[in-house]
Amino acid sequence: MTGVTRFSLAALPVTNWKNGAGRTLELARWPEHASADEFVWRVSIATIEESGLFSVYPDIDRLILLLEGDGVLLEGTQISHRLDEVLQPFAFSGDAVIKATMLGASSRDFNVMTRRGWLHAQLRILDGTCTLPAARYGLCLALSGRWRVHDEVCETGHGLWWAETALTMDLSCQGKSSRLVAVIWE
16 A cells, blocks of 8 residues: 555554563554564554563664653663653664563553664654655654644544655644654655
């Protein structure tokens, strides 16, 4: 599929992790029907409920962003990072073996995975009107408030993604406490 696809978090299926430590809500992947070993990019929201190991994704660059909750301590080879500040992205290699230790109650995280050497992801948190530069691939999710995205209205928990179509996105928030996460791939 090419073009723009709208989505609602409430309508997306939830997948339980094999180790039982959490759940994943996949927002989009490209190509759409690619396996975990074949996707070029993937965006998801994970709910972490227990301490445990992250899945290893060879040749994948990852970005993670705490959406809500107490967060986790990420530890691995040459990595020690407290993911405990909401909306502060952290980049790491999917090749790394990383243990996530809960810092309290469960947390929800926004995750971007990109196949290394194919594309580079840029993640932005927006709270005001802006224009995203032309990109062939991208995703926008309204975290709070109401947004106008590509002539569509996106309420909290709604968004859109596009692929194989170079688009310049005009984004405007319609309220003071509005937040939107935007990812574009170059």
